[in-house]
Amino acid sequence: MAGTHKDFWPLEGGPVIILVEPKLPENVGMVARAMLNCGLNELRVVAPRWVTEQGLPLAHEKAVAVSSGADAVIHNMKMFDTYQGAMADIEYAVATCPRKHDLFKEVVSAREIMPRVLERFQATQKCAFIFGCERTGLTNEHIAMADILVTIPLNPSFCSLNLAQAVLVMAYEWFQLYQHNKTPKNRQFKVAPKEELMGFLHQLEEGLDKTGFLRVAEKRPGMVTNIRNMFTKASLTSQEVRTLRGIVNYLLKGERN
């Protein structure tokens, strides 16, 4: 469909799109197009397989070729070795998942989530929509670091969306709400970025390792995931995270005699 001016970006900000281990650079190019269609321009990619397989310049070229003019999104794209790196400054993380997950966490539809994202965005929180790799989606470890899960309601007999289409639906739903709500932002509602939360969680896990709570090796990963999930769901503020760090420090010292 026609009607494009490449040299004009009218919208500032909006949620970050995080792609975890995307398989093909072409998919990243189509994601960039879908993002810019809906006014989003901040793309992060975690451990893309094609960096080692194809080299970055060729991958960029392939992505740009299918982006239909959304080159700038690709050139601005940031790459991270780890999921935690990509999540460091995120304050409200929305993970997309097509299937049921074992973790107890609220699941809402792509439409239902957007008023909450808008509220966080207007409170100047850094929001992200997170998408797993084309074939396997997000793992429980990824989801544990998200504040909330989202599914896209589709024909239950045929609900397989490709990556760019999943991004398009989320970005489209965002834009439908955002376009009518460009009101001034406020700073009243502030949560800790994921980096601070992860700092606390690492401290806690280290403590739990020392005390033997996590001693059974085969159970450790699942237990860590559950612990991260519990604290992530709480929408903790930076002050609350600091308080928790203090609590863990004190607990580790043990009873005073």
Next chain:
Amino acid sequence: MAGTHKDFWPLEGGPVIILVEPKLPENVGMVARAMLNCGLNELRVVAPRWVTEQGLPLAHEKAVAVSSGADAVIHNMKMFDTYQGAMADIEYAVATCPRKHDLFKEVVSAREIMPRVLERFQATQKCAFIFGCERTGLTNEHIAMADILVTIPLNPSFCSLNLAQAVLVMAYEWFQLYQHNKTPKNRQFKVAPKEELMGFLHQLEEGLDKTGFLRVAEKRPGMVTNIRNMFTKASLTSQEVRTLRGIVNYLLKGERN
């Protein structure tokens, strides 16, 4: 994203998707996937260029290859030489258009249209979403035969969607409403199918040719389009169309002396 059972179609009906002169069979395959994602299964294609360029079997093969399992939609696809043929039994036609058009016709958003489509659908009217070719979109002649125009609200600086993505957004919006409204249908609200309307319009145009109203050759196409547009906007019933045919017949006989 995973989670697909190819052998089970839970939904019956829904709007028909009509693609006018699509350029590439691959795009038709991706459209089929987007349709089935949202429970739609009736695809019509008008004058596809690849029938003459590539031959039908090869084109089908290419479309199936990218449809990710939505083969059945492609095998059930119907092809038409003319737009009017594809529209013959349609009772409520929604045309998608990214740009402003000259014709005076109501334009609403993809979300706003769906309650109206659902109302028509529940009244057992045959509904269609119409998409133009990838590069040029729909012409005024196509749009004149539609009941209403729809735009997809997107970043005004970068609103170029590919065909499958445009179909996905429309089908997705349909499914979000339909999934909660599978109530019994009623037949209280019935309009004339486009074939009956076109029969009347051809009779009228023939009469106008005979009487010299359309005598200026270079103005004729635009005038015909405007006339078709006026009568299409009226949501005429079959009885009203018959009445209009009678009126035109009587008018053509001229004044009685």
